[in-house]
Amino acid sequence: MVRDTSVTLGGIRLKNPVIPASGTFGFGFEAAGWLDLDRLGAIALKGTTLEPRFGNPTPRIAECAGGLLNAVGLQNPGIDALVNEVAPQVRRICSTPLIANISGFSVDEFGVCCEKADNCDSIDLVEINISCPNVHQGGMAFGTDPASAAAVTRRARKATRKPLFIKLSPNVTDIVPIARACEDEGADGLTLINTLLGMRIDIRRRKPVLANRTGGFSGPALFPVALRFVSQVAAACRIPLIGCGGVTSAEDVIEMMMAGATAVQVGSANLHDPLACPAIIDSLPSVMEELNIDKLEDIIGII
Amino acid sequence: MNKYNPTILSNRTVAPKVYRMELATGEAPPLRAGSFVEVEVPGKFLRRPLSVSLSESGRLTLLYKVVGEGTAWLAQAQPGTSLSLLTGLGNGFDTEACRERALLVGGGIGAAPLHQLCRDLRAAGRQVTVLLGFNTASERILCEELETLGATVYVATLDGSAGIRGLVTDALRQVQPAFDYYYVCGPMPMMRALFPLLQADGEFSLEARMGCGTGLCFGCTVQTTEGPRRICHEGPVFTKKVLPW
Ligand SMILES: Cc1cc2nc3c(=O)[nH]c(=O)nc-3n(C[C@H](O)[C@H](O)[C@H](O)COP(=O)(O)OP(=O)(O)OC[C@H]3O[C@@H](n4cnc5c(N)ncnc54)[C@H](O)[C@@H]3O)c2cc1C
Ligand SMILES: Cc1cc2nc3c(=O)[nH]c(=O)nc-3n(C[C@H](O)[C@H](O)[C@H](O)COP(=O)(O)O)c2cc1C
Ligand code: FES
Numbered sequence: 001m002v003r004d005t006s007v008t009l010g011g012i013r014l015k016n017p018v019i020p021a022s023g024t025f026g027f028g029f030e031a032a033g034w035l036d037l038d039r040l041g042a043i044a045l046k047g048t049t050l051e052p053r054f055g056n057p058t059p060r061i062a063e064c065a066g067g068l069l070n071a072v073g074l075q076n077p078g079i080d081a082l083v084n085e086v087a088p089q090v091r092r093i094c095s096t097p098l099i100a101n102i103s104g105f106s107v108d109e110f111g112v113c114c115e116k117a118d119n120c121d122s123i124d125l126v127e128i129n130i131s132c133p134n135v136h137q138g139g140m141a142f143g144t145d146p147a148s149a150a151a152v153t154r155r156a157r158k159a160t161r162k163p164l165f166i167k168l169s170p171n172v173t174d175i176v177p178i179a180r181a182c183e184d185e186g187a188d189g190l191t192l193i194n195t196l197l198g199m200r201i202d203i204r205r206r207k208p209v210l211a212n213r214t215g216g217f218s219g220p221a222l223f224p225v226a227l228r229f230v231s232q233v234a235a236a237c238r239i240p241l242i243g244c245g246g247v248t249s250a251e252d253v254i255e256m257m258m259a260g261a262t263a264v265q266v267g268s269a270n271l272h273d274p275l276a277c278p279a280i281i282d283s284l285p286s287v288m289e290e291l292n293i294d295k296l297e298d299i300i301g302i303i
Numbered sequence: 304m305n306k307y308n309p310t311i312l313s314n315r316t317v318a319p320k321v322y323r324m325e326l327a328t329g330e331a332p333p334l335r336a337g338s339f340v341e342v343e344v345p346g347k348f349l350r351r352p353l354s355v356s357l358s359e360s361g362r363l364t365l366l367y368k369v370v371g372e373g374t375a376w377l378a379q380a381q382p383g384t385s386l387s388l389l390t391g392l393g394n395g396f397d398t399e400a401c402r403e404r405a406l407l408v409g410g411g412i413g414a415a416p417l418h419q420l421c422r423d424l425r426a427a428g429r430q431v432t433v434l435l436g437f438n439t440a441s442e443r444i445l446c447e448e449l450e451t452l453g454a455t456v457y458v459a460t461l462d463g464s465a466g467i468r469g470l471v472t473d474a475l476r477q478v479q480p481a482f483d484y485y486y487v488c489g490p491m492p493m494m495r496a497l498f499p500l501l502q503a504d505g506e507f508s509l510e511a512r513m514g515c516g517t518g519l520c521f522g523c524t525v526q527t528t529e530g531p532r533r534i535c536h537e538g539p540v541f542t543k544k545v546l547p548w
Contacts (some may be wrong), residue, residue: 023520030518030536034304046521054524054531059512063349069515075521075531219348272348272517274304274389296503 002297003285007041009240009263010125010163010188012097014041016294017253018281021267022047022101022127022167022246023072028090031270035278037094041263044099045087047129050109052078053199062200064211067246067268069198069218071212074103079113081108083120091122098122101167103129105284107148110234127164128152131169131194143169143194146181153185165242167191170229179233191265192229196222222246227259234260234301247274250283254291260301304517307331308385309363314378318442320369321412322378325362326386335395336419337488337508337540340365341516343387344373350389351377351512352535354416354488363390365413366444392516393539396425396486396506400542404430406452406454406482406505408471408497410489411437411547414445416508420486425452432480433457441466455480465538472496486540498548507544509534 005016025031037043055075064071077086079102087098100117102230104110110128117126130143130152142148153166166182168175170193179190195216200209208214226245234241243261247253248269256264269276284296293299309326334340334355340363341350348478350375357364369378376400380386392492398420405424409417414435424431437443438461449456454503458466459474467474485505487494492502494507510536517537527545532538 019527026519026521032307054526055521058522058524061349061512061514061520061523066346067348068514069432070520070522072521072524075524179351180502184469268348271517271520272343273515274519275306 001294003288003293004297005281005284006298007262009042009242012042012124012163014097014263015039015152015265016041016281016284017257017262019099019242019265020270020277021265022099022129023070024267027086028098032093033164034274037164039095039275039278040096042097042099042125043090044101044127044265045082045090046076047074047101047103048076048079048082048113049074049103049105050079050113052076052081057211059209059216061209062215064198064200064217066221067217068193068271069200069210069215069217071210071215073212079116079286083116085124087120093133097124099127099165101126101127104152106150110152111159113157114156115288116158117261118162123162125165126156126160127165127167128156128193129167131167131171138283142265143178144172146177149178150181150185153182153187157186163188165189165191167194169194170225170245171197175229175233177282179237183237183239189240189242190233190237190272191244191261193222193226193245196225205214218244218245220248221291223252224226227256230256230261230303232257233273247280248279250287253284253301254287254293257299258301258303260303262300282285305331305390306388307390308387310385311380311382312362313382314380316378317366317445320443321366321444322369323356324365324367324377325390326365328361328363331390333360334363334390336398336423337396337416338391338393341389341392341513342377344376345506347373349514350516352392352433352516354508355419356415357422359421364418364465366418367414368414369522383436389516393535394537396420396508396540398427400504400506401429401484404432404450404482406480406485406501407431407433407487408475408489409433409489410471410493411442412444413489413493413508417486418445418448420440421449421452421454425454431455432482434459434471434478434480436460436471436474436475437465438462470496472500475500495548498543498546501543504543505542508540509538
């Protein structure tokens with residue numbers, strides 16, 4: 001029998017729940033050289049800010065058990081380049097839903113970026129990153145406090161009618177009031193989670209490995225942490241969730257969905273294996289068969 | 304980008320801590336000089352970037368130095384082992400930019416990609432002069448291979464145990480080679496020291512800690528006169544013109 005892998009996210013029908021995560025899939029067209037973008041559930045584009053940014057100095061990458069740290073620092077060409085050039089260019093080569101991932105350093109910057117994304121036909125869904133841990137002045141603060149998370153969501157909601165997802169930070173003591181604040185302000189969904197703040201030291205040189213000292217931890221080791229956040233927020237909110245953190249297999253996708261995710265983002269796995277997403281999508285039907293799942297949507301939040 | 308699992312044919316030490324690994328690549332297409340591969344190391348999340356030292360039909364040669372756990376694992380890998388590789392990464396050297404006489408400069412393990420570059424330039428009928436810098440005589444690599452290809456090779460060693468005593472910059476001043484284009488690969492301080500000394504046009508192969516090697520993560524960015532560029536994707540080879548050194 002044909003296994004139904006499709007899911008509905010913010011009113012958009014996805015062929016399958018597998019979405020490459022922002023910052024781990026370039027601007028989409030890089031991977032067109034080795035995989036069919038139309039096979040992906042959707043694509044989350046690299047995080048974008050109002051102004052173009054060079055990002056942090058290098059080294060920006062450090063290895064650790066079960067993953068890596070990154071301190072890319074939101075390198076991007078700015079929202080105008082995204083909506084006028086990049087997104088239309090990706091749209092020309094695929095019909096997969098595109099997610100703009102937006103960061104900002106003030107409530108207003110989030111708002112202006114969302115207005116610009118709203119006017120861009122190539123973008124299907126807006127994801128607000130209030131959790132990027134790399135940038136000294138911003139990001140972090142919004143995601144760690146319910147009132148600031150609410151303020152950003154309110155402003156973004158005013159700015160766009162497109163489905164609006166807020167991507168939350170795991171670097172908090174209690175995520176539930178933050179998730180609820182976003183839901184109350186009209187978010188259509190939440191993405192859980194961004195990277196955990198970490199650090200490595202080169203003990204021979206007696207210096208941090210990353211030029212930025214600290215960076216965001218991601219990769220397979222993050223999976224149980226992300227799963228716990230998804231399960232916890234699923235119990236507290238009604239809006240759909242995108243589970244993100246350490247996903248590397250079709251089994252992980254199903255586990256995330258059982259915990260309450262409607263779709264799943266795959267991040268670091270793309271860095272280790274640029275064919276990770278198509279491999280996961282390929283094995284979904286057989287894993288569904290093994291687990292007696294006819295329709296993937298049926299398992300969302302069954303735990 | 305191409306992903307496949309070639310088998311190790313041989314893996315031998317050629318200098319202290321330096322190994323030459325030959326892989327059977329079957330039908331896989333040949334790789335460009337100056338491009339690189341990403342090798343999976345068991346138990347490590349990030350693959351290790353290594354330059355193509357020589358790509359022939361059915362065979363790929365890597366030349367690598369043991370500096371940490373990943374390369375130490377590679378060094379003990381036995382013939383017959385299959386490795387997971389991403390290949391065809393990066394832009395590679397522009398062999399057509401040289402009209403007649405090429406100067407190749409390599410420092411230490413940075414000499415690795417010059418093997419294939421020299422072969423391609425010689426095949427295109429170019430004169431090739433190579434300056435190689437090492438700490439000491441026992442660390443010399445590729446000298447014979449490059450001479451066999453018909454290149455004129457000069458060596459500089461820091462301790463004077465072979466060739467010219469000093470750095471490749473000292474060798475450059477002494478030898479005063481004639482060239483219309485140059486290619487450099489080695490440690491950053493060496494490349495920065497050469498930059499103002501080399502008058503013609505040329506190119507430099509850069510290095511960075513990489514998250515992906517495939518242009519996805521923006522972990523390896525360098526500032527150029529044309530804006531930020533990914534070393535793994537738009538590089539690793541950058542022309543003198545675009546480097547704001
Ligand atoms: C484009 C490119 C081509 C290269 N070609 C060669 C080559 O032909 N021969 C060779 O011997 N070496 C080459 N290197 C350097 C080589 O990648 C590192 O020596 C190797 O990754 C070290 O791994 P490790 O696990 O032994 O060291 P560790 O220090 O344990 O590695 C820890 C992490 O740091 C990274 N890292 C450490 N040193 C470097 C470095 N110098 N450059 C980039 N990443 C580093 C590793 O990849 C790993 O992610 C190249 C690097 C790049 C970027
Ligand atoms: C190199 C790198 C860059 C990232 N850039 C962004 C970004 O621009 N915006 C964002 O919301 N998340 C960014 N992230 C976080 C990922 O989207 C994801 O939330 C996180 O890595 C956890 O998932 P994973 O374990 O599957 O990688 C980045 C992650 C990595 C590794
Ligand atoms: S290492 Fe990921 S973009 Fe270059």
